[in-house]
Amino acid sequence: xxxxxxxxxxxxxxxxxxxxxISSLNxxxxxxxxxxxxxxxxxxxxxxxxxxxxEKETGIKIVYETFDSNEAMMTKIEQGGTSYDIxxxxxxxxxxxxxxxxxxxxxxxxxxxxxxxxxRFMDLPFxxxxxxxxxxxxxxxxxxxxxxxxxxxxxxxxxxxWDPDLKNEIILIDGAREIIGMGLNSLGYSLNxxxxxxxxxxxxxxxxxxxxxxxxxxxxxxxxxxxxxxxxAVLWSGDALDIMWENEDIDYVIPEEGSNLWFDNIVIPKTAxxxxxxxxxxNFLLDPKIAAQNTEYVAYSTxxxxxxxxxxxxxxxxxxxxxxxxxxxxxxxxxxxxxxxLSIYNDLxxxxxxxxx
Amino acid sequence: MNNRKMRxxxxxxxxxxxxxxxxxxxxxxxxxxxxxIEGYFSFANYKKFFTPVYxxxxxxSFWYAFLIxxxxxxxxxxxxxxxxxxxxxxxxxxxxxxxxxxxxLLKAYAFIGIFxxxxxxxxxxxxxxxxxxxxxxxxxxxxxxxVYIFIPFMILPIFNALNELPSSxxxxxxxxxxxxWTTFKRVIFPLTIDGVKTGCQIVFIPALSLFMLxxxxxxxxxxxxxxxxxQHFLVTQDWGMGATIAVFLIIFMFIIMILTGTRKRGV
Amino acid sequence: MENNIIIxxxxxxxxxxxxxxxxxxxxxxxxxxxxxxLGPSGCGKTTILRLIAGFTEATKGEIFFDGKKVNTIPPNKxxxxxxxxxYALFPHLNVFENVAFGLRIKKFKQKIIEEKVKExxxxxNLSGYEDRDIKQMSGGQKQRVAIARAIVNEPDVILLDEPxxxxxxxxxxxxxxxxxxxxxxxxxxxxFVTHDQEEALAMSDEIxxxxxxxxxxxxxxxxxxxxxxxxxxxxxxxxxNIIKGxxxxxxxxxxxxxxFECVDQGIRANESVEIVIRPExxxxxxxxxxxxxxxxxxxxxxxxxxxxxCQDITGNEWLIHTTKKAFVGEEIGLFFTPESIHVMxxxxxxxxxxxxLQSYSxxxxxx
Ligand SMILES: Nc1ncnc2c1ncn2[C@@H]1O[C@H](COP(=O)(O)OP(=O)(O)OP(=O)(O)O)[C@@H](O)[C@H]1O
Ligand SMILES: [Mg+2]
Numbered sequence: 001x002x003x004x005x006x007x008x009x010x011x012x013x014x015x016x017x018x019x020x021x022i023s024s025l026n027x028x029x030x031x032x033x034x035x036x037x038x039x040x041x042x043x044x045x046x047x048x049x050x051x052x053x054x055e056k057e058t059g060i061k062i063v064y065e066t067f068d069s070n071e072a073m074m075t076k077i078e079q080g081g082t083s084y085d086i087x088x089x090x091x092x093x094x095x096x097x098x099x100x101x102x103x104x105x106x107x108x109x110x111x112x113x114x115x116x117x118x119x120r121f122m123d124l125p126f127x128x129x130x131x132x133x134x135x136x137x138x139x140x141x142x143x144x145x146x147x148x149x150x151x152x153x154x155x156x157x158x159x160x161x162w163d164p165d166l167k168n169e170i171i172l173i174d175g176a177r178e179i180i181g182m183g184l185n186s187l188g189y190s191l192n193x194x195x196x197x198x199x200x201x202x203x204x205x206x207x208x209x210x211x212x213x214x215x216x217x218x219x220x221x222x223x224x225x226x227x228x229x230x231x232x233a234v235l236w237s238g239d240a241l242d243i244m245w246e247n248e249d250i251d252y253v254i255p256e257e258g259s260n261l262w263f264d265n266i267v268i269p270k271t272a273x274x275x276x277x278x279x280x281x282x283n284f285l286l287d288p289k290i291a292a293q294n295t296e297y298v299a300y301s302t303x304x305x306x307x308x309x310x311x312x313x314x315x316x317x318x319x320x321x322x323x324x325x326x327x328x329x330x331x332x333x334x335x336x337x338x339x340x341x342l343s344i345y346n347d348l349x350x351x352x353x354x355x356x357x
Numbered sequence: 358m359n360n361r362k363m364r365x366x367x368x369x370x371x372x373x374x375x376x377x378x379x380x381x382x383x384x385x386x387x388x389x390x391x392x393x394i395e396g397y398f399s400f401a402n403y404k405k406f407f408t409p410v411y412x413x414x415x416x417x418s419f420w421y422a423f424l425i426x427x428x429x430x431x432x433x434x435x436x437x438x439x440x441x442x443x444x445x446x447x448x449x450x451x452x453x454x455x456x457x458x459x460x461x462l463l464k465a466y467a468f469i470g471i472f473x474x475x476x477x478x479x480x481x482x483x484x485x486x487x488x489x490x491x492x493x494x495x496x497x498x499x500x501x502x503x504v505y506i507f508i509p510f511m512i513l514p515i516f517n518a519l520n521e522l523p524s525s526x527x528x529x530x531x532x533x534x535x536x537x538w539t540t541f542k543r544v545i546f547p548l549t550i551d552g553v554k555t556g557c558q559i560v561f562i563p564a565l566s567l568f569m570l571x572x573x574x575x576x577x578x579x580x581x582x583x584x585x586x587x588q589h590f591l592v593t594q595d596w597g598m599g600a601t602i603a604v605f606l607i608i609f610m611f612i613i614m615i616l617t618g619t620r621k622r623g624v
Numbered sequence: 625m626e627n628n629i630i631i632x633x634x635x636x637x638x639x640x641x642x643x644x645x646x647x648x649x650x651x652x653x654x655x656x657x658x659x660x661x662l663g664p665s666g667c668g669k670t671t672i673l674r675l676i677a678g679f680t681e682a683t684k685g686e687i688f689f690d691g692k693k694v695n696t697i698p699p700n701k702x703x704x705x706x707x708x709x710x711y712a713l714f715p716h717l718n719v720f721e722n723v724a725f726g727l728r729i730k731k732f733k734q735k736i737i738e739e740k741v742k743e744x745x746x747x748x749n750l751s752g753y754e755d756r757d758i759k760q761m762s763g764g765q766k767q768r769v770a771i772a773r774a775i776v777n778e779p780d781v782i783l784l785d786e787p788x789x790x791x792x793x794x795x796x797x798x799x800x801x802x803x804x805x806x807x808x809x810x811x812x813x814x815x816f817v818t819h820d821q822e823e824a825l826a827m828s829d830e831i832x833x834x835x836x837x838x839x840x841x842x843x844x845x846x847x848x849x850x851x852x853x854x855x856x857x858x859x860x861x862x863x864x865n866i867i868k869g870x871x872x873x874x875x876x877x878x879x880x881x882x883x884f885e886c887v888d889q890g891i892r893a894n895e896s897v898e899i900v901i902r903p904e905x906x907x908x909x910x911x912x913x914x915x916x917x918x919x920x921x922x923x924x925x926x927x928x929x930x931x932x933x934c935q936d937i938t939g940n941e942w943l944i945h946t947t948k949k950a951f952v953g954e955e956i957g958l959f960f961t962p963e964s965i966h967v968m969x970x971x972x973x974x975x976x977x978x979x980x981l982q983s984y985s986x987x988x989x990x991x
Contacts, residue, residue, distance in 0.1 A: 071591065168491055171576075174572065174577060174592075175592075176592070176593065213576075213578075214491070214494055214576060215493075215494040215575075215576020215577065215578065216572075216576055216577035216578075217572055217573070217576055217577065218572060220469065220572075220573060223469070224469075224473075227473065227475070228474065229469075229473050229474050229475075229493070339394045339395050339595075340394060342394075342593065343394045343593060343595055343598075346588070346589075346592070346593040346595065347410065350410065350580065350585065350588065351410050353577050353578075353580050354410065354413060354414060354417075354580045356578070523710060523712065525708045525709070525710055526712045526714065528677075528679055528699070528706070528708070528712065529706070529712035529713075529714070529773075530714075530725070531679075531698070531699045531700050532677055532679075532699050532700070532704075532705055532706045533700075533705065533725050533726035533729060533773070533777065534700045534701075534726050534729045534730060534777070535700055535725075535729050536700060543725070543729075544714060544716075547716045548714075548715065548716055
């Protein structure tokens with residue numbers, strides 16, 4: 001009994017000390033004080049040298065925090081505990097955040113560098129007139145594969161996945177839009193198609209892929225590809241890049257039938273306390289030279305047309321990440337299909353996952 | 358009178374806890390289950406549950422939960438029996454329990470490495486000349502890892518039940534002519550059946566709603582009711598359907614509890 | 625004679641991790657007798673029972689059952705049944721099934737099982753309790769179920785490990801009587817363990833007094849009570865006055881500075897000995913008639929008798945049980961007959977003791 005009491009006392013004491021330490025640390029970092037800018041971004045998704053440069057040029061102090069999923073980010077912003085001035089959601093999240101009234105409209109007058117963004121990437125369905133967001137980086141969904149594990153196999157089309165030789169070799173992302181979209185794309189339909197007949201066709205086509213599927217996983221796909229655990233994976237180009245970073249054998253291709261075009265975007269969330277500095281920072285990142293430097297660091301595809309001029313030409317000419325105009329035309333941004341249709345997608349995906357050969 | 362008042366006073370924290378963390382969530386879950394994805398009141402979710410997709414899912418959840426419980430039991434019972442006969446049984450027990458303190462995600466990741474193409478089992482198969490086999494993302498790996506994770510929870514109640522058996526009872530059975538097997542069948546097992554029931558409950562019910570492992574170890578080739586709930590709440594945001602599945606899970610749990618409930622003997 | 629012997633221990637030694645628990649124990653048990661193992665806690669009584677039942681193996685020595693060596697025969701193959709100290713009844717079975725357990729294992733027909741169980745239960749006065757739950761039985765009833773569970777198998781030997789220690793005095797006395805009755809009716813060998821000397825004296829045909837893993841003395845209750853071999857036995861079997869003395873010659877012993885006539889012989893002259901006189905063998909009398917004088921220190925009324933403690937001139941304390949009353953501070957005379965004086969040699973073993981008694985009785989018959 002004495003021991004138990006001591007245990008509780010000690011744990012209470014330790015928690016108290018930790019709480020105090022956290023609160024005093026927070027204060028010393030000046031969360032709530034004067035001219036600071038709090039950024040909420042994905043991990044390792046900006047060149048920190050640029051952050052320092054910005055601090056030096058403007059005298060604004062930057063607090064940098066990271067998240068690892070859109071949902072986690074949105075939850076924290078909804079809670080409103082920290083006054084984030086900048087966040088970087090993916091495009092499907094923008095719609096949701098707008099509906100939940102979590103975004104502050106951008107003042108385009110304060111963003112003169114917006115003109116450097118490629119027109120193709122402006123005024124997209126998820127944010128008409130870029131009222132709330134500026135594209136930060138973009139990418140595609142495609143096929144990642146390991147040629148050393150699969151000599152004499154070439155991947156150009158979604159159809160290549162249905163090759164009987166690939167039994168048990170393919171990893172798919174655990175996402176209904178991506179996979180059902182792949183099914184639709186492989187049949188030549190739009191990945192925003194909601195025609196039940198087309199969806200049924202796509203489902204039946206996907207069922208035939210089952211023997212080739214090794215697993216349908218989340219973030220673990222990177223690990224599995226890097227370690228040669230699987231030979232082929234359907235994933236986002238961003239993840240593909242990360243994998244290629246670790247394992248140089250691996251290659252990536254955007255299937256010729258077309259695919260998804262995704263964006264990560266800079267927004268100013270409702271929690272912002274320093275809207276002025278946020279605009280300043282966004283404009284700073286849109287500067288072509290700055291954007292070029294940032295892109296060379298992050299290595300994802302930049303929507304900043306002017307920035308391409310300052311970048312390593314080899315990177316700009318890589319068709320895997322800057323596809324040709326013909327192929328780019330076939331890339332589609334996910335449209336908001338409405339909850340009803342989304343649930344149809346989800347049910348089909350669930351059914352597909354449960355399907356066994 | 359005074360005594361009863363005191364007892365009621367002591368009941369307050371318990372009652373509050375139950376109301377806040379058991380009753381309220383169940384009511385909320387039941388409430389949500391009556392809203393379709395667009396937020397309108399309807400029985401659509403219940404109708405949907407009785408479609409082949411969800412019935413199949415229920416069936417497979419039960420099947421996998423059964424397999425996990427079954428294998429846990431046939432491994433845990435002899436282990437517990439062995440533990441009670443060892444000299445430093447508390448130490449051995451601790452060694453078995455310690456892994457359950459490690460984060461589940463960590464263990465799952467470890468198994469991805471172990472069961473992978475280049476993991477020790479496959480290297481062994483390679484060495485035997487059998488060649489690399491797909492172990493990860495199979496029913497086998499899923500059940501193996503689940504059993505590994507649940508086994509301490511099965512061992513503990515059985516161990517406690519066995520440990521409470523006075524050794525003289527076993528001696529008495531042998532004394533009356535029972536062989537080791539008969540002693541086990543007629544005395545030890547019946548007297549520890551409550552421990553077995555508790556162990557099965559502790560394993561079966563969470564096994565019914567396993568998620569995470571279904572993705573990490575089974576590569577979503579196994580879909581349980583738990584996986585579906587997770588998907589509906591986190592990914593598809595179809596809270597109504599998620600809640601409906603949860604309602605059914607709760608119903609199943611109650612049925613299982615009633616079926617395996619320990620009836621009080623005597624009095 | 626030999627085939628009347630059911631159990632035989634030959635130089636049996638038992639150690640637990642270098643701990644000597646039984647030290648070269650030898651004895652024989654005859655059929656149909658009531659034996660009691662008597663000794664203080666931890667002396668090895670249960671160990672002897674466990675060796676007979678087969679729950680442990682002897683470290684050294686041989687154990688015979690009905691003339692056959694059984695050292696390594698498992699308990700389920702021995703015709704012995706045990707009534708455990710804590711009864712060890714099966715809590716998940718009712719009274720009937722507890723008693724029927726052994727019969728079911730031997731695959732008797734249901735009808736025979738019912739008959740036998742009924743008989744056994746009536747033997748222990750528990751007819752009609754068949755369907756009772758074990759938890760609903762009282763301590764005495766449980767103990768009787770345990771006995772019924774043992775006798776129903778008709779073993780050659782029943783081992784009872786302190787079966788009465790948990791009962792209250794009244795029930796205990798009643799059960800002592802019932803047990804002895806039962807043993808007479810069944811005619812099988814009972815080995816009964818207790819550390820209560822009164823219980824042992826009341827029930828047994830023969831008593832084994834054990835201490836520190838050795839049998840100190842064996843014999844009928846009367847033998848042991850009247851002729852304790854050493855201080856330990858004398859002390860353990862009832863309260864005693866034990867005084868240092870010296871043997872002068874046969875039939876003459878000296879203590880408290882005086883010489884007294886006694887009935888012991890065969891001891892060297894001038895050998896130091898110990899004298900035992902039972903408290904109830906001492907009478908209070910006048911100073912003139914008293915063989916020794918004592919100064920009364922305390923008087924306790926014990927119901928049937930007074931318990932008086934007095935001190936003699938050399939400082940020895942004497943315990944006296946008498947129906948006569950004395951007063952604290954009074955000088956009284958103590959009287960005892962030569963037969964009441966028991967002379968014990970220091971360190972005499974059981975064999976030497978028996979030999980001396982034998983020669984003594986031979987002498988007597990020769991005379
Ligand atoms: N399994 C065992 N391991 C080690 N020592 C043991 C074991 N069983 C008994 N002993 C020791 O052997 C000695 C004799 O034990 P035993 O049980 O025979 O005593 P007992 O005469 O029955 O005592 P009690 O009257 O207290 O029941 C004790 O000192 C005990 O500590
Ligand atoms: Mg004992």
